[in-house]
Amino acid sequence: MxxxxxxxxxxxxxxxxxxxxxxxxxxxxxxxxxxxxxxxxxxxxxxxxxxxxxxxxxxxxxxxxxxxxxxxxxxxxxxxxxxxxxxxxxxNDLSVVTAISGSGPAYVFLLAELLEKAGQQHGLAPNVARRLARGTIYGAGRMLDDLPESAEDLRKAVTSPNGTTAAALAILMKPDAWPETVPKAIDAATKRADELAG
Ligand SMILES: NC(=O)C1=CN([C@@H]2O[C@H](COP(=O)(O)OP(=O)(O)OC[C@H]3O[C@@H](n4cnc5c(N)ncnc54)[C@H](OP(=O)(O)O)[C@@H]3O)[C@@H](O)[C@H]2O)C=CC1
Ligand SMILES: O=C(O)[C@@H]1CCC=N1
Missing domain, CATH: 3.40.50.720 (NAD(P)-binding Rossmann-like Domain)
Known part of the structure; x- marks a missing residue:
C-alpha cells in the first residue's frame, strides 16, 4: 500500500x-x-x-x-x-508506546465489557450494569487526569481496610493475576509492533 x-x-x-x-x-x-x-x-x-x-x-x-x-x-x-x-x-520506543497507549483503549474496553457482564451475572439489568461499568471507568479516568495523586495512592484510597475492594483486589493482585498478565500482554503487543516493522 x-x-x-x-x-x-x-x-x-x-x-x-x-x-x-x-x-x-x-x-x-x-x-x-x-x-x-x-x-x-x-x-x-x-x-x-x-x-x-x-x-x-x-x-x-x-x-x-x-x-x-x-x-x-x-x-x-x-x-x-x-x-x-x-x-x-x-x-524504538514507539513499539512500547503502541503497546501501552495505541492498543491501550482496547484493554480498558475489555474491562468495561467484563464489569458489565459480571454485573449482569449478579442480576443487574443490562442497561444498569452498562451505566455502572462505563461511568466507573469514566470517573476513575477523570480522577487520574484531574488529581495529583499517583494511581497507586488513588487505588489505596478506595480500598477500605477489610472491605469490598480489598476482597476484589486480593484476586486481581495475586502474583499470577494482573501483576503477571498485564506485563505479559504489553510484552506481546510490543513484540508484535517490532514484528510489524518487517
Ligand atoms: N486502530 C487503532 O486504534 C490504531 C491504528 N493505527 C494504525 O492505523 C492503520 C490502520 O489501522 P486500522 O484502522 O485499525 O485498520 P483497518 O483494517 O480497520 O483499516 C484499514 C483501512 O485501510 C484500507 N485499506 C487497506 N488496504 C488498502 C489498500 N491497499 N488501498 C486502499 N485502502 C486500503 C481498508 O479498506 P477496506 O476496509 O476497504 O479493506 C480500511 O479502510 C494501521 O497501520 C495501524 O497500525 C494507529 C494507531 C491506532
Ligand atoms: O492493533 C493494532 O495493531 C493497532 C495499533 C495500535 C492500535 N491498533
Whole structure:
C-alpha cells in the first residue's frame, strides 16, 4: 500500500514531510518507499489512539533527524488538536508506546465489557450494569487526569481496610493475576509492533 501511495503521489511529495501513524513501519522503510517513488522527504511517526475521535487522544510522536523543527511542530500541533502529545527520543520506543497507549483503549474496553457482564451475572439489568461499568471507568479516568495523586495512592484510597475492594483486589493482585498478565500482554503487543516493522 505504501508503495502504491508513493507511486501515485511520487515527486509531488517533494518539499513535504510524511507523518505516519502505522504501527511498526520504520522511518527508514518509509523514507525508502518515498525515495523509490522519487521523493526525498523527512518522515515522522506518531502512534495516536482511538480516544482521539472524541478529543481525548494521546499520541507518541517521533521525528527522524531529517525533520525540521518547523515540520515537527506542525505534526505536534496536528496531533494536539485531538489530544495530548508525548514526544519520544528513540524510534524504538514507539513499539512500547503502541503497546501501552495505541492498543491501550482496547484493554480498558475489555474491562468495561467484563464489569458489565459480571454485573449482569449478579442480576443487574443490562442497561444498569452498562451505566455502572462505563461511568466507573469514566470517573476513575477523570480522577487520574484531574488529581495529583499517583494511581497507586488513588487505588489505596478506595480500598477500605477489610472491605469490598480489598476482597476484589486480593484476586486481581495475586502474583499470577494482573501483576503477571498485564506485563505479559504489553510484552506481546510490543513484540508484535517490532514484528510489524518487517
Ligand atoms: N486502530 C487503532 O486504534 C490504531 C491504528 N493505527 C494504525 O492505523 C492503520 C490502520 O489501522 P486500522 O484502522 O485499525 O485498520 P483497518 O483494517 O480497520 O483499516 C484499514 C483501512 O485501510 C484500507 N485499506 C487497506 N488496504 C488498502 C489498500 N491497499 N488501498 C486502499 N485502502 C486500503 C481498508 O479498506 P477496506 O476496509 O476497504 O479493506 C480500511 O479502510 C494501521 O497501520 C495501524 O497500525 C494507529 C494507531 C491506532
Ligand atoms: O492493533 C493494532 O495493531 C493497532 C495499533 C495500535 C492500535 N491498533
Amino acid at each position: 505504501i508503495d502504491a501511495l508513493g507511486k501515485a503521489l511520487g515527486p509531488r511529495l517533494n518539499g513535504a514531510a510524511l507523518l505516519s501513524v502505522m504501527a511498526g513501519r520504520t522511518c527508514e522503510a518509509l523514507s525508502e518507499a518515498a525515495r523509490l517513488a522519487g521523493a526525498e522527504i523527512p518522515v515522522l511517526r506518531a502512534m495516536p489512539n482511538t480516544p482521539s475521535s472524541v478529543g481525548a487522544g494521546i499520541s507518541g510522536l517521533y521525528a527522524s533527524a531529517a525533520a525540521t523543527p518547523e515540520q515537527t511542530s506542525i505534526c505536534h500541533d496536528l496531533l494536539f488538536a485531538v489530544g495530548d502529545v508525548v514526544p519520544v527520543e528513540n524510534e
